[in-house]
Amino acid sequence: MKKYIFIIFFILWQVLPASATLSTTEEKKLGEKFFVEVKKFLPLIDDPIINNYINELGQSLITQLPSKSFDYHFYVIDDPTLNAFAGPAGYVFIYRGLFLAFENEDELAGVFAHECGHVICRHIAERLESSKKISIATLLAILVGGIITRSPQASQAIATTAMGAGTALSLSYSREDEEEADRTGLKLVSGAGYNSKGTVTAFKKLARLSLESGGEIPAYLLTHPALPQRITYLEQAMKSAPYRNIDRDQTKFRIAHVRLRALYTDVDSASRFFSASIRENSQDFINYYGLGLCAVRKRDWQDAAANFKKTLSFKPDEPIILRELGISYFHLNKFSSTISILKKLPQDAQSLFYLGRAYQEQGSIDEAISSWKRCIKIDPDYSMAYYYLARTYADLPVAVAALNNPDPGQKAWSHYYLGIYFRLEGKPSQANYHFKKALSLARDEDLKRKLRQILNEK
Structure with missing residues (x-):
C-alpha cells in the first residue's frame, strides 16, 4: 500500500500551487486528480439507476445555491462501511453501508447536504491554507491515504512516513467546521423541500450504530466529531428554521435502496x-x-x-x-x-441494447442496428452494443448494409466497431489492429477521417 501512497503523493504534488492559498481553479484541478486516484482504489457502484438517482438528489440540493464555484458529482462506494466524505471541488461520496442504514430520502439528503456544506464552505481548502508545518501535498497524501485504507491507524502511519518529520495531523473536521457544514446543509435541505428532521434522524442512527458496534467507531465519526452535541445543536436550530416539507414520493429512493441490497450484498x-x-x-x-x-x-x-x-x-x-x-x-x-x-x-441504453438483441434473434436486422446505434448515442461506453454491431456488420449482405450506412464495404464498419469494443474493454493492441484493418477497407471518407484521427491519438 505504501508504494501507492507515494505515487498519489507525487501526482497531487504536481498539481498543487507552490503557495498555501488554494484558488477555486486550483481546487478544481486538484479535485480531478483526486477523483482519478479514488477510482483506482475504491470500488464505485456502476449502476445507472442508482447513479442517476443520487445525482438527481444531489443536484436538487445544489440548485439552492445562488451561484456555485464547482460542478458537483455524487457517487456510491461499494463497501459496507458507515461513511461518507467530500473531496476537493464537489466530489461527494457515500458508502453502500451508510446508504442502506437510511430508511428514507430525507435522511440521505441530510448527509449529502452536510457533505456539500464542507465543499461550499471550502473546509478542505482552509485546512490546506492553515497548515504551517507540513506541505499541502502532504496533507492531501494523508487525506487520500485515509480514504484508501479506511483505517485511522494506517492513516497515521502513512502520515508519519509521508511527512518524514513525524508531524501528526488529525483528519477530523473541527467542531466549528462541522457546525458550519450543518447550518449550510440545513439551508440546502430546507430549500429543496426535504424534511430537515431527516438530517437529525440520520445522525441519531449513526450515534446508535456506534453504540451497537462493540466499541468500533464508525468511520464517519472518525472524521466528523462531536456528533451528540451536534444533534442537540441541530434540534435547536430547527426550531427557528422554517422549511418547505414536500410530501415526496419515495419510490426512486426505495428502488435505489433495494438495488444496492439485491445487487451488491x-x-x-x-x-x-x-x-x-x-x-x-x-x-x-x-x-x-x-x-x-x-x-x-x-x-x-x-x-x-x-x-x-x-x-x-x-x-x-x-x-x-x-x-x-x-x-x-x-x-x-x-x-x-x-x-x-x-x-x-423511455429510451435508456440497456433497454435499447436488449431491444436490439431481440430484434436480431427475430431476424429484424435493420431494427437491431438502429437500436444499438441509439444505445451508443445515449451511452458511448456501452461496449457490448459495439460488439454486436461489429458482428452484425461482418455477417450482413452488402445490399442490406447499404440501407444502414453509405459505405457498402461493411467489413470496414465491422472492424471499426470491434476496435471501439476492444478499446472500451482496455485492450489497446487489439483495438489498434481493428482500427488499422478498418482504415484499409474503408470507402467512406468520413469513416476514413475518423479512423485516422483515432490512430493518430495512439
Whole structure:
C-alpha cells in the first residue's frame, strides 16, 4: 500500500500551487486528480439507476445555491462501511453501508447536504491554507491515504512516513467546521423541500450504530466529531428554521435502496431479507422487486419474471420494473414479449441494447442496428452494443448494409466497431489492429477521417 501512497503523493504534488492559498481553479484541478486516484482504489457502484438517482438528489440540493464555484458529482462506494466524505471541488461520496442504514430520502439528503456544506464552505481548502508545518501535498497524501485504507491507524502511519518529520495531523473536521457544514446543509435541505428532521434522524442512527458496534467507531465519526452535541445543536436550530416539507414520493429512493441490497450484498442474505419482509407485509411492491433482482443474479429468469410481474401488479406503469421484465423475457427466449415491452419504454441504453438483441434473434436486422446505434448515442461506453454491431456488420449482405450506412464495404464498419469494443474493454493492441484493418477497407471518407484521427491519438 505504501508504494501507492507515494505515487498519489507525487501526482497531487504536481498539481498543487507552490503557495498555501488554494484558488477555486486550483481546487478544481486538484479535485480531478483526486477523483482519478479514488477510482483506482475504491470500488464505485456502476449502476445507472442508482447513479442517476443520487445525482438527481444531489443536484436538487445544489440548485439552492445562488451561484456555485464547482460542478458537483455524487457517487456510491461499494463497501459496507458507515461513511461518507467530500473531496476537493464537489466530489461527494457515500458508502453502500451508510446508504442502506437510511430508511428514507430525507435522511440521505441530510448527509449529502452536510457533505456539500464542507465543499461550499471550502473546509478542505482552509485546512490546506492553515497548515504551517507540513506541505499541502502532504496533507492531501494523508487525506487520500485515509480514504484508501479506511483505517485511522494506517492513516497515521502513512502520515508519519509521508511527512518524514513525524508531524501528526488529525483528519477530523473541527467542531466549528462541522457546525458550519450543518447550518449550510440545513439551508440546502430546507430549500429543496426535504424534511430537515431527516438530517437529525440520520445522525441519531449513526450515534446508535456506534453504540451497537462493540466499541468500533464508525468511520464517519472518525472524521466528523462531536456528533451528540451536534444533534442537540441541530434540534435547536430547527426550531427557528422554517422549511418547505414536500410530501415526496419515495419510490426512486426505495428502488435505489433495494438495488444496492439485491445487487451488491450477499445474494442469499438479500433473498432471505426480502422474503422475510414479504411475510411481514405482502402488499409492499419493493420486496418482490428485490427478489426479482436476486433471481437475476442467480440467472433464474423464470423466478425473476414471476417476481417482476408481481411487482407490476402494484406498480403497473413503473418503467424500471417493466425494463427488468422485458430483459427477463429475452433470456427466456420470449423475444416478441421483450420487443413489445421495451419499445414502449423511455429510451435508456440497456433497454435499447436488449431491444436490439431481440430484434436480431427475430431476424429484424435493420431494427437491431438502429437500436444499438441509439444505445451508443445515449451511452458511448456501452461496449457490448459495439460488439454486436461489429458482428452484425461482418455477417450482413452488402445490399442490406447499404440501407444502414453509405459505405457498402461493411467489413470496414465491422472492424471499426470491434476496435471501439476492444478499446472500451482496455485492450489497446487489439483495438489498434481493428482500427488499422478498418482504415484499409474503408470507402467512406468520413469513416476514413475518423479512423485516422483515432490512430493518430495512439
